[in-house]
Amino acid sequence: MDSLALKSEFPILNQEINGHPLVYLDNAATSQKPRSVIEAVKRYYEWDNANVHRGVHTLGSRATDAYEGAREKVARFLNASSSREIIFTRGTTTALNLVASGYARQTLQEGDEIVITPMEHHANLIPWQQAAKATGATLKYIPLQPNGTITLEDVEATVTERTKIVSIAFASNVLGTINPIGRIAEIAHRNGAIIVVDGAQSSPHMKVDVRALDIDFYAFSGHKMCGPTGIGALYGKSRLLERMEPIEFGGEMIDFVDLYESTWKEIPWKFEGGTPIIAGAVGLAAAIDFLEQIGLDEIDRHEKKLTQYALERLSAIDGVTIYGPREDRVGLVTFNLGDVHPHDVATVLDTEGIAVRAGHHCCQPLMRWLNVSATARASFYLYNTEQDVDRLADALVKTKEFFGYEPVR
Template sequence: MDARALRSEFPILDQEINGHPLVYLDNAATSQKPRSVIDAVKRYYELDNANVHRGVHTLGSRATDAYEGAREKVARFLNAASAREIIFNRGTTTGLNTVAGGYARQQLREGDEIVVTQSEHHSNLIPWQQAAKATGATLKFIPLQEDGSLKLSDVEETITERTRIVSIAYVSNVMGTVHPVKEIAAIAHKNGAIMVVDGAQSSPHMKVDVRDLDVDFYAFSGHKMCGPTGIGALYGKTALLEKMEPIEFGGEMIDFVELYDSSWKELPWKFEGGTPIIAGAVGLGAAIDFLESIGLDEIDRHGRELSRYAYGRLSEIEGIAIYGPSGNRSGLVTFNLGDVHPHDVATVLDTEGIAIRAGHHCCQPLMRWLKVSATARASFYLYNTEEDVDRLVDALVKTKEFFQL
């Protein structure tokens, strides 16, 4: 994979910020979009724009074919057993809320357990907090190791025969930790629990096979993997989706409507009330085509190599604290520079044309576990290079000088 050549596919990268060529290192928040995705969305609006499923005219048929074709691509991308197991939505947050609202609140009883970790994004914590409050279930946390990783022996001790749901991010958006989801799923199933996975940070970087992992639900967002904002998908095993109630009601998700009762369409449409995100699905399908043309294994290798290189280069800076494992890390590095607030670090880096993320990254419990209020995060993707990391390091050295550290 030639990251330098790939940069030319992303128009936004061909610009200067504050007089410097842009180095975009905020990919864990959102990735940039290649021309093929931008063109696919543009082409849909110019040629095929119509509502789906309802019309018999040509534009409606073409829009429906494009929308359902994108669903087929997502199913192949995840190796789902059927496209009926793919629910289009706004993204990971909506997917996780759908499981918490449509499955957990129906199935949980007082005394049941939901197991997560302290490193979860708020989107994979708050829905379970609310489900526990509504049902009387107990929320439990698998302890973290010093580097933010998990020990399977701790997983086995935390998950019990009372556990009904285990929900974990495949990749931490702060630590970069890649959790052993397949092994955790096996432990969950052995105890009669289902396995839910937050795939926001894994789907952009690695090949995900939901059947090999044997997960029950898997949620991800398109905008972190070269797709448009506002589109994502929830995978669920057919048997579980069929017994779930929808959490959003209205047009298109219904079968028959009477004055006092209604019935729902079959999968997957019973979960897609209202006009769906058609252009977003078209763009997501184009993003999947783009990523698969490069190869997810190559993207994963490149991200891990860049994170190792960045970990080593950042470690050369005196007074820097780096969080997360030194190995088995996905494409990001989170750090603090002395006692300088991460927002100040990010502001100085922006003057050098370098975009990073600063804050609590929607992981406030993890920040408290790390004993910090916030961190700075540089996250890499397929168009980033070692030269980008070198510019980050040089700019951090200037930041140290600016703050007289």
């Protein structure tokens, strides 16, 4: 894969920041968009823009075809059994909240268990806190190993016959840990539980087959995988979606409305009240085309190689602490530079034209487990190169010099 050639497909990367060529290393927060995605959204607004499903005129028909065609593309991307198992949402957060409110609150009872991990993004933690409070269920945590991974033995010990839901990130947005989803699904199902997977950090980087992994619900966002912001999807097995109640009511999602009673459309449309994110779905479909043309396996190989190079370069800098496992991780490196606050590190890096993320990364419980208030994070994607990593490492050395930092001997 020629990352330098790919970089030319992303207009935003062809600029200088503070007098330096931009090195964008904040891809775990949001990825940049290739020209083909930008053009697809532009073409929709210039040529097909209309509301979907309701109109019989030509523009309405074209918009509906584009929107439902995008749903079919997402279904193939995840290897879902049917496009009816794909619900368009605003992103991973909305999708996980839909499961926690529309499924969990309808099925959980007092004494039931919800199992998650301390590495979860707030979007896969707070909805389960609220579901537990609303139903009387118990929230339990699979413990983390010192390197930020979990063991199947601990999964077996935590998941019991009372467990009804196991919800876990495929990959951690802080530690980079890739969790053994297929094995965890086996354990959950053996105990009569379902498995919900936060795919925000997996779908951009690796091929995910929801049927092969036997995942019950899977959520992801388009903006982290070269698509537009404001669009994502929830995959759910048909039998589970049929049991779920919608949490938004109004136009589009209804079948029959009377003065005192209403009925809903079939899945997936009963969960898509109001005018949907049509242009976003068109852009997501274009992003999937772009990624599949390159190949998810090729992207995965490139990022793993780049991450190992970054681990080597940053580990050689005195005072840099790196978090998470050293192998089998997605394309990000989370670190701290001595006692220099991560926000200060990120600010100095920005003066060198390097964009990284700094803060708690929506993982405050994990920060407390790491015994830090915040970290800096460099996250990679298909257009990043070893030269980008070299720029980061050189700028971190400059950051040390700027703050006069000397490691404790």
